[in-house]
Amino acid sequence: MKLGRLNHIGVATPSIADSIAHYRETMGATDIVEPFDLPEQGVKVCFVNTPTDSGMNGTQIELIEPLGEGSAIRGFLEKNPLGGQHHVCFEVEDIAAAREWFEGKGKRILGPTRIGAHGTPIFFVHPKDMMGQLTEIMETPKGAH
Incomplete structure (x- = not known):
């Protein structure tokens, strides 16, 4: 297994609209993907x-x-009402x-x-197995880079 590039940093937010405004107005971001729903994961997503x-x-x-009452992000926001790095x-x-490599190292997959x-x-991968950081592992999109 070889670690690839850092694809993204997930930031939980109580309002994507407010966060988009922040990235545009405070950070000068201009390339922002239109928000979309991922109901199977219980979230609305937007990429900056x-x-x-x-x-x-x-x-x-x-x-x-x-997105919805059962969203796992809801619990994160209850502990961190302003949002933050997820x-x-x-x-x-x-x-x-x-996945096989992480499991072979005894890491818990969520x-x-x-x-x-x-x-x-x-x-x-469970944050307790990754130095306190929830870590997403993603297959590199075809044709990326």
């Missing part, structure tokens, strides 16, 4: 794209807002091999491998 000098894809900020996401070439916001397979 960061620029790079090399022409490659920059790291994204993934804004995540609860997870980091790294790319891997082969999601099945990565739930099944599923399709994430980028349309590729993902899984999450």
